[in-house]
Amino acid sequence: MPSASDASASALFDPATATIVVVTYNRSGLLTRLLESITTMDPKPGHLVIVDNASTDDTTEVVESFRDRIGTEIVYRRMETNTGGSGGFSEGMRIAYELGSTWIWLMDDDVEVMPDGLARMGAWAPRFKSIQGRRYDYDGSEFYWQYRIAEPLAIPIPFAPAGFDESGYKEMNSGCFEGMFIHRDIVAQIGLPDPRFFIYWDDQMYGWLASRKTTAVIVDEFVLRRTREIKQWDMGIRHMNASSNAYRYYIMRNRGHMKQYYRRLGVYNPVLFGLGTALTFGKELIRLLFVERTVRGTSNLFRGIRDGRKIAEDATWEPMPPLTVSAPTD
Structure with a gap:
């Protein structure tokens, strides 16, 4: 966990400079839960970018229903076709970057944010520029994410240690778009996520590229909870x-x-x-x-x-x- 210097460290992080980027596709019910959780965040980000991969349900109406009560500016981008998670996050990152965001927090529509999630991530912002928070699984258990890859094989290491020491963080060389918190300086250097992947490996590759430019870490902070049960x-x-x-x-x-x-x-x-x-x-x-x-x-x-x-x-x-x-x- 961050040390006793949390207060001074957090003072160096301005939540208004952060943008949450959400990619959604035909899951308005899950999106509603996520947006509801953002209404209770304290602090809130400066912007919320929602990329809709040409949904055919009531996603547009759901987004519009939150504009006056979510407490932050919504930028809604509806794609003409389904570009997959890769294309959605690439477009969302582009929008957030062009908005001038210092920090960009990526997430799927099947999570909800802890009320103090942004504050917890922001406490680490003065030290690192590519940060991954932790999340709870659907049943409330601790979700294990494979945060390291065997670089020559380009595959995750499934049994990398799950525990944290007193530092509260571990170095990683991967990434996950379900919670990646990344600084615009790193985005500038490695570019946008590659939309050609459509789905799969895109976030691992992006996190790996980031780790070649900066010390990338996963921190012992539970900031998200998965809202979709998976077999x-x-x-x-x-x-x-x-x-x-x-x-x-x-x-x-x-x-x-x-x-x-x-x-x-x-x-x-x-x-x-x-x-x-x-x-x-x-x-x-x-x-x-x-x-x-x-x-x-x-x-x-x-x-x-x-x-x-x-x-x-x-x-x-x-x-x-x-x-x-x-x-x-x-």
Whole structure:
């Protein structure tokens, strides 16, 4: 936890310079719960950016119903098509950056914010520029997020220690758009989230890029709570969530984008990266068998591998560009 200097540290953080970015798609009920939680926040952010991925439900009406009572300025961006979480967060980050936000707090629509969540994150803002808070699961238990990746394999380390020492934080080299709190200086250096991912691996890649520019941390602060129950397989120490055919496709396809990033940054090892891809494929097979109890869906994995190879072989591929040229940040 932050030390006795919390008060002075928090004084260096102005909540009005923070923007919450929410991406939503056809889940107005969940969005309503999130917006209700923001009404009770103290302090509140300066802006709330809501990116609607062309929902066909009553999302627009829900957003409009909160304008006069949420206590902060809402910027509502309705996309013409569904751009996935990746496209939504890329657009939301762009809007927040152009609003002049110093801090950008990303979250999905299936969480709610703790009333003092922004204050808790802001207490760490004077020390770090890429911060991940903790969250409760749907049942109120502590949610474990895989905060470190095995870089050569480009996959999460599932059993990285969950505990915190007296410092109240641990260094991470990954990211999660369900709670990433990032400074505009880092966004300027690494650019916007890559919308080409559509879904999956986008936040891990973005967090990894951030960790190459600054000391990225996960802090022992519970600031969010998941509001959607997800089917899980209880493995004792950890849980494995259910997935979908779309996720199965993109988790394999997007290894092609990751390979391209690794090549451009000079960290690509074909043997180890290939091993990471094989382990990912095996994990998805286990998920099918033990969480969803079916063998149907493997075709999506193979389609993803095929299309990922095409991406990896694309000689015209370029990474997302930085927004400004600036000196590296400690």
